[in-house]
Amino acid sequence: MSHTLRQRTLAAAIAAVFALPMLAHAQDATPPVDKKNVKQLEAVEVLGSRIRGAELATQTPTTVITAQQLAQTGLTSLGDILQQLTTSGSALNTKFNSAGNFGFPPDGSGVGSGSATLSLRNLGAKRTLILVDGLRWVNESSASGVSAAVDLNTIPVSIIERIEILPDGASALYGSDAIGGVVNIITKRSQDGAAVSYYVGGYDALSGGMTSTGTASLGGKFKRGEFFIDFEHVKQNAISSGAWSQSGGACVPGTGLANCSSATPTGRFIFVDPQNVTQDVTLNGAFPNGAVYPTDFHDFSTADRFNFAPYNLLLTPSKRDSVFASTRYQLTDNITWYLRGLYVQRHSTNQAAPEPIFLGPGAGTGGLADTVGVDVSNPYNPFGYSLVPQTATGGNLILIGRRPIEGGPRIFSQTVNTWEFATGLTGSFSWNDHDYYWDVNFSHGSNSATQTVQGTYNIAHIQRALGPLSQCTGNCVPLNLFGGPGTITPAMLAYIGYIEHDSSANDIDLYSANLNGALFTLPTGEVKFATGVESRRYSGYYQPDAVVVAGESNGVPSLPTSGAYNVNEYYLEANAPLLADKPFIEALNIDLASRYSNYSTFGGTTNSQAGLRWQVDKQLTLRGTWGQGFRAPAIGELYGSPARFDATLQDPCSAPIANAATAANCAALGVPASYSQPNPQISVTTGGNKLLQPEKARTLTWGGIYSPDWAVDTGWAQRLDITADYYRITVRNAIQALDAQTQLDDCVASGNAASSFCQGIQRNSTGNIDGFNNTLRNIGRIDTSGADLTVKWTLPEFSFGRLTNTFGATYINTFSEQTSPGVYGPRKPGVETNDSGIPRWRAVNDLMWSRGTWSADWRMRYMSGLTEDCAGATGFAICNGPGNTHYLGAVTYHDVRASWRVPLALNLVINAGINNLFAKDPPVCLSCSLNGYDASNYDLPGRFTYIQANLRF
Known part of the structure; x- marks a missing residue:
């Protein structure tokens, strides 16, 4: 009608x-x-x-x-x-x-x-x-x-x-x-x-x-x-949510910042450096004139996580x-x-809360974001080399997480x-x-x-804005993910953002x-x-x-x-x-x-x-x-x-693992001992x-x-x-x-990737779950x-x-x-x-x-x-x-x-x-x-x- x-x-x-x-x-x-x-x-x-x-x-x-x-x-x-x-x-x-x-x-x-x-x-x-x-x-x-x-x-x-x-x-x-x-x-x-x-x-x-x-x-x-x-x-x-201390004061009341997001305004960068050492770092603060690595960075910890609660309703x-x-x-x-x-x-x-940008295989989206890195020619790249998404055949980037609070909350x-x-x-x-x-x-x-x-943001535009500078032409504006809060300019937001x-x-x-x-x-x-x-x-x-x-x-x-x-x-x-x-x-x-x-x-x-x-x-x-x-x-x-549903799940294979049997099962599933779940939300395909x-x-x-x-x-x-x-x-x-959590727990408990519980659950080389059917x-x-x-x-x-x-x-x-x-x-x-x-x-x-x-x-x-x-x-x-x-x-x-x-x-x-x-x-x-x-x-x-x-x- x-x-x-x-x-x-x-x-x-x-x-x-x-x-x-x-x-x-x-x-x-x-x-x-x-x-x-x-x-x-x-x-x-x-x-x-x-x-x-x-x-x-x-x-x-x-x-x-x-x-x-x-x-x-x-x-x-x-x-x-x-x-x-x-x-x-x-x-x-x-x-x-x-x-x-x-x-x-x-x-x-x-x-x-x-x-x-x-x-x-x-x-x-x-x-x-x-x-x-x-x-x-x-x-x-x-x-x-x-x-x-x-x-x-x-x-x-x-x-x-x-x-x-x-x-x-x-x-x-x-x-x-x-x-x-x-x-x-x-x-x-x-x-x-x-x-x-x-x-x-x-x-x-x-x-x-x-x-x-x-x-x-x-x-x-x-x-x-x-x-x-x-x-x-x-x-x-x-x-x-900010009107009530219980909802606005912490991501999970009574647990400090333990369950908050790793996508922070100062960014989280997990990569393998030229010395083959895995780095997990974040900025010390805001650097409008450009950050210097490693001087302006420190190791990421729980205290650096972002409290998204006050932005909700x-x-x-x-x-x-x-x-x-x-x-x-x-x-x-x-x-x-x-x-x-x-x-x-x-x-x-x-x-x-402002939409997080997760890039690299650690993002676990199963989509385009998992393949996005940062080219060395990006004018804001502080590392002096490209961050290439890690695969079984090479690459050095595991995860970039950046919360662009400059763009405001999602409405x-x-x-x-x-x-x-x-x-x-x-x-x-x-x-x-x-x-x-x-x-x-x-x-x-x-x-x-x-x-x-x-x-919300266009990941294809983000990829172009982070890629080779020679390909960022026309209305493309190079994106700065490495300056800390306040350094993503209105021009950058206008290029990567859109109204859905x-x-x-x-x-x-x-x-x-x-x-x-x-x-x-x-x-x-x-x-x-x-x-x-x-x-x-x-x-x-x-x-x-x-x-x-x-x-x-x-x-x-x-x-x-x-x-x-x-x-x-x-x-x-x-x-x-x-x-x-x-x-x-x-x-x-x-x-x-x-x-x-x-x-x-x-x-x-x-x-x-x-x-x-x-x-x-x-x-x-x-x-x-x-x-x-x-x-x-x-x-x-x-x-x-x-479609995708971002379920809040606890990966039993995330370090530290207190149970020796669980640790052995995770190793049998190919999960590295150093793996730590970067984000409590895991993308599930529905x-x-x-x-x-x-x-x-x-x-x-x-x-x-x-x-x-x-x-x-x-x-x-x-x-x-x-x-x-x-x-x-x-x-x-x-x-x-x-039930996604039950299936994940049973998969790990089996310690066998061929078990019926593990069917549909895929992990990449970093141990991160990047596929969940x-x-x-x-x-x-x-x-x-x-x-x-x-x-x-x-x-x-x-x-x-x-x-x-x-x-x-x-x-x-x-x-x-x-x-x-x-x-x-x-x-x-x-x-x-x-x-x-x-x-x-x-x-x-x-x-x-x-x-x-x-x-x-x-x-x-x-x-x-x-x-x-x-x-x-x-x-x-x-x-x-x-x-x-x-x-x-x-x-x-x-x-x-x-x-x-x-x-x-x-x-x-x-x-x-x-x-x-x-x-x-x-x-x-x-x-x-x-x-x-x-x-x-x-x-x-x-x-x-x-x-x-x-x-x-």
């Missing part, structure tokens, strides 16, 4: 809203009321079943979050809100600042700074299915790849009526991706009049980060329909503007037409446009004394992104038709069914800058990606009452479902599930489900071109695989709901509801690359199990008001990730690794009070402690756990909020709150990529205070 056509489509949708009074969506449409049969009012559809029926609401462990509960969090991003679920795992959010500078993950998705995703059950965002009004939402694009996950920041919070969350596999009902769970976001259909809202908040202990939101909406009802229109503007300002700035229009019109008493459209534009930015700026349009018909009819409901739908979603990168332009897009077109109702009636009740068909087309592309495609970028290299595929699906679900009105069996129902999916990429797959609901009596309901699931390989995973097959999953859940009569209308409770569920999920044939394969397996508990206690109304307390907790019993047969990755309960710690316990307690025009909420969020490997912090005081580990203590956050309905003629409500009331700092994380803490699990340091005014008229 072209840009112009999208604009016209959205304009038509908005025009239709003003022209016709209508409602919102298809899947949850309330049928016309038949006054002769009020049972139709109970015929609702819930997330865990396609069949309408009020009793099905207790068949699966579904959580419902209302618009009021969303507001009580004091957050403006849907992703940030849902990541506070106890069933949620580590996922991308705007506290990450890693897009661009770390490269490309193996799944081809890129890294979307400014976006927020959801990972239910810690299984990854691509294994969580996101629906809006029952229809699939478009996946994000980040201008650095083609993602398989939804950016929740493309869905404005202001348009949400409620959210239904099913943390359970449901592929038999909804198809691919529904392994970790399903989220259905129900949009608002109508509103009585107009409303405006303004919100502003900020951090008291940090400089920056102010967030403001303004919304305006209009809705109404007419004789045969309703409509709703909403505008939202969200602005979030940046916070520099703690919070990425972004601005989101959206317009949403929804309308629904009753064509006849039994047929309704709906139409909705949404446009969201996001501008976001992330920042990294990654993204513009992301999301379009969504949906229309269809819903209806109902009666036949043979049974009620039937149907709907037909079409939706189109598009997410496109462009990115500009400032502060990248783009990507994801599109989905969906057609579906559904029918459900009753087949016949048994003495125990109606046998109900649901059936439907769905056809989808996915397409996407990623187009990097021409300089990047040519392999001439000093940054992370990549190639274009594009692809498309189709899927046609058919499903059938049936629910039958087996027993009713028996002793200890008030109702016993069985639910069976199966879905056949045919993909143009790999063929067909059938997935089924079975569920049992046993209502023992009015107080106790037991339930259980068993299901098959799958996840189809996404565009980036199938068609992703070879890419897709067209031969990938779908992932397969098995899920099992069982539990129950207990609402005791002895807690109804007593002196201490109006009602008490206790819900408990156990889950077990197994994913086989998982699409993933080998990490493309995707169907090699993984994930096993996880745990339990959820929810207790909702509604107290009777007292003279001081009404109290309600809701407690929810998730316990993760097991989580293991097998990256290849017999090899397990580091992720497990209670362990922090790669910015994705898995707390064994998560819990949230909400205490709510209301009285008259006042209400208040006190929310406590708890995460149990985590343990991580000390890695590069070994030997420092912070590494004080057993077995070379570091412990991240348990954390409890306290959020408070108060609301006051102002006693005026106007309908004005003032809300104010403080998140992280006691200013709890996140624990130090040694293995995390940036800023010294796990941004996927913990809040930013300090209090976040906000105030909001809502006016309806």
Whole structure:
């Protein structure tokens, strides 16, 4: 769909809203009321079943979050809100600042700074299915790849009526991706009049980060329909890493400069001199008039490393503007037409330290930079001879590392446009004394992104500027890497620098038709069914800058990606009452479902599930489900071109090696005894695989709901509801690359270059890794199990008001990730690794009070402690756990909020709150990529205070 056509489509949708009074969506449409049969009012559809029926609401462990509960969090991003679920795992959010500078993950998705995703059950965002009004939402694009996950920041919070969350596999009902769970976001259909809202908040202990939101909406009802229109503007300002001592004071807190970069403003030069002595030197300072070797140099040491931390961001700035229009019109008493459209534009930015220039075989890029040296004729060369990249046949240069701080930090700026349009018909009819409901739908979603990168360099120009002076002609300016900070002139920067332009897009077109109702009636009740068909087309592309495609970028290299595929699906679900009105069996129902999916990429797959609901009596309901699931390989995973990801790895062969056996294995692998890893980031080649097959999953859940009569209308409770569920999920044939650190460790442990672990790992003559193949394969397996508990206690109304307390907790019993047969990755309960710690316990307690025009909420969020490997912090005081580990203590956050309905003629409500009331700092994380803490699990340091005014008229 072209840009112009999208604009016209959205304009038509908005025009239709003003022209016709209508409602919102298809899947949850309330049928016309038949006054002769009020049972139709109970015929609702819930997330865990396609069949309408009020009793099905207790068949699966579904959580419902209302618009009021969303507001009580004091957050403006849907992703940030849902990541506070106890069933949620580590996922991308705007506290990450890693897009661009770390490269490309193996799944081809890129890294979307400014976006927020959801990972239910810690299984990854691509294994969580996101629906809006029952229809699939478009996946994000980040201008650095083609993602398989939804950016929740493309869905404005202001348009949400409620959210239904099913943390359970449901592929038999909804198809691919529904392994970790399903989220259905129900949009608002109508509103009585107009409303405006303004919100502003900020951090008291940090400089920056102010967030403001303004919304305006209009809705109404007419004789045969309703409509709703909403505008939202969200602005979030940046916070520099330098604003917090933990993130800005050192590369890894508590370890001095040990993990900082060897690319420094004074340079690092490793070469073999004419006396055949290996030199590892750096400048004593800045020498604007030219340095003299060896007088102006000294041996490089840890103290010379560069602290890149202050240049990063703690919070990425972004601005989101959206317009949403929804309308629904009753064509006849039994047929309704709906139409909705949404446009969201996001501008976001992330920042990294000035881009380092690494040259020579020690750079390990596997590209042009590994072959670049310095000619003797370069006017700034202080050595008096050429530095020629070392190979097996000769050469003397091992590594040059220079941080051109003169060029300023890297700035990654993204513009992301999301379009969504949906229309269809819903209806109902009666036949043979049974009620039937149907709907037909079409939706189109598009997410496109462009990115500009400032502060990056052209390695081909660097090569020319360092090479023979006779070849540096035209606009070429000889480059000075040997003068220290401040000696790379603006003219030099202008020649080696360029502004990078990248783009990507994801599109989905969906057609579906559904029918459900009753087949016949048994003495125990109606046998109900649901059936439907769905056809989808996915397409996407990623187009990097021409300089990047040519392999001439000093940054992370990549190639274009594009692809498309189709899927046609058919499903059938049936629910039958087996027993009713028996002793200890008030109702016993069985639910069976199966879905056949045919993909143009790999063929067909059938997935089924079975569920049992046993209502023992009015107080106790037991339930259980068993299901098959799958996840189809996404565009980036199938068609992703070879690209580079700069992973932070610890090479076991880097001197000094304390273990004699490891030293012997490294020698057997051809690593020189003097080898020292020059850079903690090792370039890993990633890419897709067209031969990938779908992932397969098995899920099992069982539990129950207990609402005791002895807690109804007593002196201490109006009602008490206790819900408990156990889950077990197994994913086989998982699409993933080998964990790079695990593979490297196992390779060294084998001491055999021919072992399966060493395949794809290449070292050059210096011992440095200059090739690491990490493309995707169907090699993984994930096993996880745990339990959820929810207790909702509604107290009777007292003279001081009404109290309600809701407690929810998730316990993760097991989580293991097998990256290849017999090899397990580091992720497990209670362990922090790669910015994705898995707390064994998560819990949230909400205490709510209301009285008259006042209400208040006190929310406590708890995460149990985590343990991580000390890695590069070994030997420092912070590494004080057993077995070379570091412990991240348990954390409890306290959020408070108060609301006051102002006693005026106007309908004005003032809300104010403080998140992280006691200013709890996140624990130090040694293995995390940036800023010294796990941004996927913990809040930013300090209090976040906000105030909001809502006016309806």
